[in-house]
Amino acid sequence: FGGVVKEPPMHIVHVAVEMAPIAKVGGLGDIVTSLSRAVQDMNHNVDIILPKYDCLNYNNVKDLQFHKSYSWGGTEIKVWLGKVEGLSVYFLEPQNGLFWVGCIYGRANDAERFGFFCHAALEFLLQSGFHPDIIHCHDWSSAPVSWLFKEHYVHYGLSKTRVVFTIHNLEFGANLIEKAMEYSDKATTVSPTYSQEVSRHPSVAPHLYKFHGILNGIDPDIWDPYNDKFIPISYTSENVVEGKRASKEALQKKVGLKVADMPLVGIITRLTHQKGIHLIKHAIWRTLERNGQVVLLGSAPDPRIQNEFVHLANQLHSTHNDRARLCLTYDEPLSHLIYAGADFILVPSIFEPCGLTQLTAMRYGSIPIVRKTGGLYDTVFDVDHDKERAEAKGLEPNGFNFDGADAPGVDYALDRAFSAWYDGREWFNSLCKRVMEQDWSWNRPALDYLELYHAARK
Numbered sequence: 001f002g003g004v005v006k007e008p009p010m011h012i013v014h015v016a017v018e019m020a021p022i023a024k025v026g027g028l029g030d031i032v033t034s035l036s037r038a039v040q041d042m043n044h045n046v047d048i049i050l051p052k053y054d055c056l057n058y059n060n061v062k063d064l065q066f067h068k069s070y071s072w073g074g075t076e077i078k079v080w081l082g083k084v085e086g087l088s089v090y091f092l093e094p095q096n097g098l099f100w101v102g103c104i105y106g107r108a109n110d111a112e113r114f115g116f117f118c119h120a121a122l123e124f125l126l127q128s129g130f131h132p133d134i135i136h137c138h139d140w141s142s143a144p145v146s147w148l149f150k151e152h153y154v155h156y157g158l159s160k161t162r163v164v165f166t167i168h169n170l171e172f173g174a175n176l177i178e179k180a181m182e183y184s185d186k187a188t189t190v191s192p193t194y195s196q197e198v199s200r201h202p203s204v205a206p207h208l209y210k211f212h213g214i215l216n217g218i219d220p221d222i223w224d225p226y227n228d229k230f231i232p233i234s235y236t237s238e239n240v241v242e243g244k245r246a247s248k249e250a251l252q253k254k255v256g257l258k259v260a261d262m263p264l265v266g267i268i269t270r271l272t273h274q275k276g277i278h279l280i281k282h283a284i285w286r287t288l289e290r291n292g293q294v295v296l297l298g299s300a301p302d303p304r305i306q307n308e309f310v311h312l313a314n315q316l317h318s319t320h321n322d323r324a325r326l327c328l329t330y331d332e333p334l335s336h337l338i339y340a341g342a343d344f345i346l347v348p349s350i351f352e353p354c355g356l357t358q359l360t361a362m363r364y365g366s367i368p369i370v371r372k373t374g375g376l377y378d379t380v381f382d383v384d385h386d387k388e389r390a391e392a393k394g395l396e397p398n399g400f401n402f403d404g405a406d407a408p409g410v411d412y413a414l415d416r417a418f419s420a421w422y423d424g425r426e427w428f429n430s431l432c433k434r435v436m437e438q439d440w441s442w443n444r445p446a447l448d449y450l451e452l453y454h455a456a457r458k
């Protein structure tokens, strides 16, 4: 990468509909923020264009000010500029009220709302005289940027701009993704294994020549057990045992579990089919059988699934009130305490483009237990089976994994994890220290993105 580093800074504009921590629904929001910060730290110029939702978490926007307004699409669009996690964000507020609906997703006209936003974002770039090197768009929600740009803007002073499109999840909006795959100059997805898994998909297969799997990273400043206001004491890998003991106790108190030295399994997830709902339920019961504790933090967009879990919560809270707690909501502060206080973080996904929770778990010294799919396969190396595969990446094994999407599969990994905890605490503690010392930040993947951005401009 030597040559890359010496070249002049690039200007990269992300057009996105999620951004942590002000408008986050899932991993996409984390990545827009953390990738941008990593690339900005490498001395490139990064801007983000986001809808100005009425439901933004404004506490985390600094210096918000009116920037300009323009007319487009039959309405006035007010543009606000603010700082989020040190990044410049342009907020587009169409006065037709498309983003005054109290939520990010979930309206019948989501595709129309985001389509309007994408077009308005390009119009903003044009009218402001921006000439970015790269416009980076994400998933179905900002996919239209790629063809709107090529159809309407590339000839208007933006001819040196290239469009990069990232698939965070191929499950949603495949027709929009297919079109973006066609129109973008480069396309990526969020892990090497997921890129292989989707390579025969009809929207991906024709475009493999410009398609790359680049692993996501996590932002080590946003997720930092040494500097985290949601956990009781600061810790690093040097005092991981003490730090996690205090966090476990705080977690047990906070959610009302028995304060005791027991293996604690944490699960932090959207509750959807993708995340392995039946495996999650099975793992809860198995954990209780093995005399462990379990805390699940999750919410279901589908009310039927939410109801199922409300039912399960009622049942568990009456039979195992001191050892199981299901928190069926979205709660950022509680997620931090679970990452820090759990011994294990379970991620039994049916498919998983990258997955961030296993990476965040390791940052907090929790041991990931995952199903071998997508990015989970690329980041978790089984202590019993993956020594060589880990070594090939310059790593030591860091967790437990399993293949089958069924109860025996989960049990195979969970049982070994519990045995390790019960029978070899010293070894287990050294594993916690080891995973904390692995680097799952953007240090490496951001360089891959920079190389891709450069290649797009050739």
Ligand code: ADP
Pocket (backbone or CB within 6 Å): 025, 026, 027, 028, 030, 268, 269, 270, 297, 298, 299, 329, 330, 331, 332, 335, 354, 355, 356, 357, 358, 360
């Ligand atoms: P996905 O994008 O498919 O939801 P990822 O693992 O890529 O899955 O990202 C999930 C992100 O959302 C993580 O940062 C995780 O901590 C967070 N998260 C998921 N569910 C919740 C919840 N109920 N409360 C707080 N944070 C959550």
